[in-house]
Amino acid sequence: MIKRLKGVSFILAILFGLSLWLSACGGGSGTDTSQKPADSATAAPDSASKTDSAAKPDAKSDSKTLNLLTWEGYADPAFIKGFEEKYGVKVTATYFGSSDELVSKLKGGGGNVYDVISPSSDVAGYLVQQDLVAPIDVNQISNYSKLAKKLTDMPDVKKDGKLYGIPFTWGPDSLIYDADVIKTPPTSWNVFWDPQYKGKVSIWDDISNIYLVGQMMGLDKNDPGAVYNMTDQQLQEAKKKLIELKSQIRKYWATAGELNDLFSNKEIVLAVGWPLTPITVNKTGRNLQEVIPQEGITGWIDRLMVVKSSPNQELAQKYIDYAVSAETQKIVADVTGYGVANLDAKKLMSEEQAKSIHIDDMENYMQKINFWQQVKERDKYNEIWNEVKAQ
CATH class of the missing domain: 3.40.190.10 (Periplasmic binding protein-like II)
Structure with missing residues (x-):
């Protein structure tokens, strides 16, 4: 009997020591808490990694995820990477295939998932009317004065003296x-x-x-x-x-x-x-x-808008400001071939590219489009x- 009790004590001691060792190593607690869009299977490729936030003076120390609901081509790593590195965040994207799909996703619960959307001119005003998007503080969009006046003057994303969308691309x-x-x-x-x-x-x-x-x-x-x-x-x-x-x-x-x-x-x-x-x-x-x-x-004229229920509205506005900078707009034009809103992007383009996206004669070319x-x-x-x- 005494021999058996000693054996049990010995086993218990080993188990207790093992539990302490596992606790010290953090065993069993490695869950991924990063947020993903509901349709993350359609997200843009994860080719841009975050940098060490301590190495960037304007980077955020608290890692966040910014979720885009956007047209295909609007989350290319070529221009998303710069924002991720600057702010130490992760950008994910879910693509929609039509304006109706965008509205459906927002009304179907996506309003709590997505931060920034890129609606076209056929539904942008509707989203404002339905109170699905948040007003944008133009003072936070440092590049706003550089955007084509023909685009910023459009009334469909303005309501009660507030602005709800920033022009991004057109075509x-x-x-x-x-x-x-x-x-x-x-x-x-x-x-x-x-x-x-x-x-x-x-x-x-x-x-x-x-x-x-x-x-x-x-x-x-x-x-x-x-x-x-x-x-x-x-x-x-x-x-x-x-x-x-x-x-x-x-x-x-x-x-x-x-x-x-x-x-x-x-x-x-x-x-x-x-x-x-x-x-x-x-x-x-x-x-x-x-x-x-x-x-x-x-x-179409595509705007960038902030989803009203986004938990990352400040970060979303930073993203919009980044997306309409001349440097980013140049890359967007490289990737998509679309017309861009920031007229200063022309200074970074070859004459051939400026002509191909009609930024050199925007007013005249736009008159040909309904x-x-x-x-x-x-x-x-x-x-x-x-x-x-x-x-």
């Missing part, structure tokens, strides 16, 4: 074509219906196709807003025209990356798209070109577009 919904296949630049959107390109056309999975057909109908010749406020009869005409196009469609693209792949794989030769696609695909030796058809084009406006009957437009796809 067209161009007709993009493979110039190695189509030797003569198309002059009309009607080329999409040309039988010789059957199965070689792609358009965006979005209600903006209704705007396009509205332009083909000549609705915006006297009133740019007419294509965003079509009557029921006009919507039915647009629906018929889009259904006729279905036999020509290879695929409705959902993201810019998907459109890039369709061109890269030579599945299509014609599409509605953004400058991001030619600038990306042509780096591989291809020859994609953009044109403005005779019927005209629509376009920029997206808020669609009051957006549900009706979505219903028409869903009926087109269902045919």
